[in-house]
Amino acid sequence: MDKEQIFNEVVGIIKDYVKDPSRLENVNMETSILEDLKVNSARLVDIIIAFEDTFDVEIEDDDADNIRTIGDAVNYIAGKVGTDQAVK
Amino acid sequence: MQNRVVVTGMGVVSPNAIGLADFTQALREGRSGIRFIPRLEELKFACQIGGIPRNFDEVCGDYFNNHRQQSFLSETIRYAAAASVDAWKDAGLAVPGDEDPPDWDSGTVFGCGISDMEVIATEVVPTVNAGKVRRLGTRVVERVMGSGTSARIGGLLGLGNQVTSNSSACSTGSEAVVEAVRKIRSGLAKRMVAGGAEGASPYTWSGFDSMRVLARKFNETPEKGSRPMSATANGFVPGAGAAAMLLEDLDTALDRGARIYAEVTGVMANSGGHRNGGSMTAPNPEGVQRCIRGAMADAGIDTEEIDAINGHLTATFADPHEVKNWAAALEVQPDQLPWINSTKSMIGHCLGAAGAIETVAAVLELEQEFLHPSINCEDLHPELEAFADRVVREYKQAPAVKTMAKACFGFGDVNSCLILRKWEGQ
Numbered sequence: 001m002d003k004e005q006i007f008n009e010v011v012g013i014i015k016d017y018v019k020d021p022s023r024l025e026n027v028n029m030e031t032s033i034l035e036d037l038k039v040n041s042a043r044l045v046d047i048i049i050a051f052e053d054t055f056d057v058e059i060e061d062d063d064a065d066n067i068r069t070i071g072d073a074v075n076y077i078a079g080k081v082g083t084d085q086a087v088k
Numbered sequence: 089m090q091n092r093v094v095v096t097g098m099g100v101v102s103p104n105a106i107g108l109a110d111f112t113q114a115l116r117e118g119r120s121g122i123r124f125i126p127r128l129e130e131l132k133f134a135c136q137i138g139g140i141p142r143n144f145d146e147v148c149g150d151y152f153n154n155h156r157q158q159s160f161l162s163e164t165i166r167y168a169a170a171a172s173v174d175a176w177k178d179a180g181l182a183v184p185g186d187e188d189p190p191d192w193d194s195g196t197v198f199g200c201g202i203s204d205m206e207v208i209a210t211e212v213v214p215t216v217n218a219g220k221v222r223r224l225g226t227r228v229v230e231r232v233m234g235s236g237t238s239a240r241i242g243g244l245l246g247l248g249n250q251v252t253s254n255s256s257a258c259s260t261g262s263e264a265v266v267e268a269v270r271k272i273r274s275g276l277a278k279r280m281v282a283g284g285a286e287g288a289s290p291y292t293w294s295g296f297d298s299m300r301v302l303a304r305k306f307n308e309t310p311e312k313g314s315r316p317m318s319a320t321a322n323g324f325v326p327g328a329g330a331a332a333m334l335l336e337d338l339d340t341a342l343d344r345g346a347r348i349y350a351e352v353t354g355v356m357a358n359s360g361g362h363r364n365g366g367s368m369t370a371p372n373p374e375g376v377q378r379c380i381r382g383a384m385a386d387a388g389i390d391t392e393e394i395d396a397i398n399g400h401l402t403a404t405f406a407d408p409h410e411v412k413n414w415a416a417a418l419e420v421q422p423d424q425l426p427w428i429n430s431t432k433s434m435i436g437h438c439l440g441a442a443g444a445i446e447t448v449a450a451v452l453e454l455e456q457e458f459l460h461p462s463i464n465c466e467d468l469h470p471e472l473e474a475f476a477d478r479v480v481r482e483y484k485q486a487p488a489v490k491t492m493a494k495a496c497f498g499f500g501d502v503n504s505c506l507i508l509r510k511w512e513g514q
Contacts, residue, residue, distance in 0.1 A: 046225045
């Protein structure tokens with residue numbers, strides 16, 4: 001799974017938590033999950049759980065606290081899934 | 089002088105119909121919403137029938153933005169939300185957008201009987217017991233909290249007045265109306281969404297099945313199972329759903345030219361205190377009679393002004409006692425009792441939603457001048473023979489019915505009663 005695939009999966013998970021779909025139009029690696037997409041911060045836990053289920057990884061609470069942008073999530077997950085899977 | 093309160097909007101999710109138009113038709117037809125429920129058979133329930141709103145998932149898209157949003161909600165809350173949004177729209181009010189400010193004059197009292205046992209049983213308990221509490225996510229509390237229904241309704245409708253949930257077992261739905269009416273009367277709110285909801289779950293119904301208070305002899309003939317006032321009634325049929333009423337200060341309703349269904353002229357809620365035969369599961373007859381008389385006094389009416397009664401009438405052994413309590417409260421002989429019917433004969437006992445759905449039924453009957461049949465009591469209970477001519481067993485055109493009494497009685501020896509008056513101008 002390459003980063004583009006991870007990016008698409010991550011956005012696919014997060015989009016259901018975005019009330020205003022227009023905020024997803026120019027989503028990129030720098031997009032802030034809370035500030036740009038206006039995701040309710042209380043729901044980040046659900047997004048992390050969805051990442052864990054989708055990518056079959058465990059995300060520690062301290063690591064989750066550092067995920068602020070789409071790119072943070074993509075890079076963190078890419079690191080977790082390992083080099084064997086990182087390159088298609 | 090206190091404000092007068094009128095019903096200007098209604099919404100209903102019932103086992104025999106979803107939406108006001110089809111619900112009205114179902115009432116006219118005497119349509120049963122009771123079905124065989126395979127899951128109850130698999131779980132070895134004695135009662136394997138129930139009333140569950142049909143095809144509800146198909147209409148949910150009209151209320152919630154996407155599938156995931158729906159999955160965040162419990163069934164109880166989805167029923168409550170759909171009924172409330174419908175009531176709001178039916179009253180001619182626009183559903184606000186996310187950027188609109190709260191409506192500080194509008195609130196809600198919306199309850200449920202037993203929270204959402206399905207979520208507790210299928211998600212909370214297994215996950216916690218497996219030591220996976222961190223995987224529960226953030227959606228558990230809002231789905232099982234006692235105020236889950238009102239909290240969700242408040243957000244959907246942007247309510248800025250009091251948003252709260254009541255719970256008084258089978259009296260919940262009508263008690264919500266009592267509380268909302270008092271709020272408006274006192275001038276503390278202009279509009280209140282009042283109602284009740286209950287999800288369908290074997291885990292909710294299991295305790296009743298074990299108490300042997302559910303109908304267990306009609307698994308082969310579900311539509312015959314809910315038999316209030318019948319000689320062969322042997323327990324209630326569990327049901328689920330929700331109903332909401334938009335209650336409004338009369339002056340506010342008139343100012344905006346709202347369509348008015350009915351006026352809530354009298355309300356009362358009380359308890360029998362578990363005395364004089366009352367208990368956790370049985371009503372103190374004096375408490376019941378005082379509740380009915382209290383509502384009449386609140387409305388300022390005498391017995392002869394009540395044209396019809398929508399009873400609590402569940403199809404347990406208590407039905408004859410209830411009918412006799414009505415006669416005693418109204419101080420009439422059996423043949424003088426107002427017309428009486430039971431909506432539960434068609435939809436079963438929807439617990440926390442019962443009082444709300446049945447009050448909507450009563451308001452529709454008043455507005456459209458009919459009385460719905462109380463089905464499945466062709467073999468009237470022998471103790472009710474003297475009342476035989478007063479039990480509405482067939483659809484009846486009823487233009488002369490102007491005032492109806494609606495009461496509910498719940499576990500805990502709690503009672504609530506409403507006096508509803510057809511709106512014919514001031």
